[in-house]
Amino acid sequence: MLDRYIRDVPDFPKPGILFKDITPLLQSPEGLRATIDAMVEAVDPSSYDLVCGIESRGFIFGTALADRLNKGFVPIRKPGKLPWKTASESYELEYGTDTIEIHVDAVDGARRVLMVDDLLATGGTMEAGLKLVRRIGGEPVACCFVIELGFLDGRSRLGDVPIHSLMSF
Numbered sequence: 001m002l003d004r005y006i007r008d009v010p011d012f013p014k015p016g017i018l019f020k021d022i023t024p025l026l027q028s029p030e031g032l033r034a035t036i037d038a039m040v041e042a043v044d045p046s047s048y049d050l051v052c053g054i055e056s057r058g059f060i061f062g063t064a065l066a067d068r069l070n071k072g073f074v075p076i077r078k079p080g081k082l083p084w085k086t087a088s089e090s091y092e093l094e095y096g097t098d099t100i101e102i103h104v105d106a107v108d109g110a111r112r113v114l115m116v117d118d119l120l121a122t123g124g125t126m127e128a129g130l131k132l133v134r135r136i137g138g139e140p141v142a143c144c145f146v147i148e149l150g151f152l153d154g155r156s157r158l159g160d161v162p163i164h165s166l167m168s169f
């Protein structure tokens, strides 16, 4: 039912990529509410204390979920954006590498973390996110994605953390 809100944009941001555009889903009151409802259902809210979202579309869903459940939110950001002491992790892209960062005290006092991003593709981003959260003392209890591109088998890189996707293509 949610898939009708996803717009396929061919050759964005470069030739050969079929971009899954979530903005129609965000624009729809019913679509946005149903997405957060489904995230609440996907992982038992009593199993985690904090929601961690990955820049930048992970922030949209992660923050909405955290607010709905009266939990805190932790951002994982691109390099140079976080002002305090950070831990960072680099990962391979098709061409070159990328890096993400987290504040070293981001999970203090609340260890169990639900990881959120909009889309699971190759899994490199979330694999690095899991490493970061563990390195600062957090325990990722599950990963939740709005969309999974199953043919890329990103979940095989995420170890034994339970993976929940609201839609699979």
Ligand code: AMP
Binding pocket: 017, 018, 019, 020, 021, 054, 055, 056, 057, 117, 118, 119, 120, 121, 122, 123, 124, 125, 126, 154
């Ligand atoms: P990956 O590290 O390969 O799993 O890529 C995941 C990140 O890249 C997510 O944060 C997505 O927002 C973005 N992404 C990768 N592929 C696509 C796609 N086909 N459509 C939209 N976003 C994508």
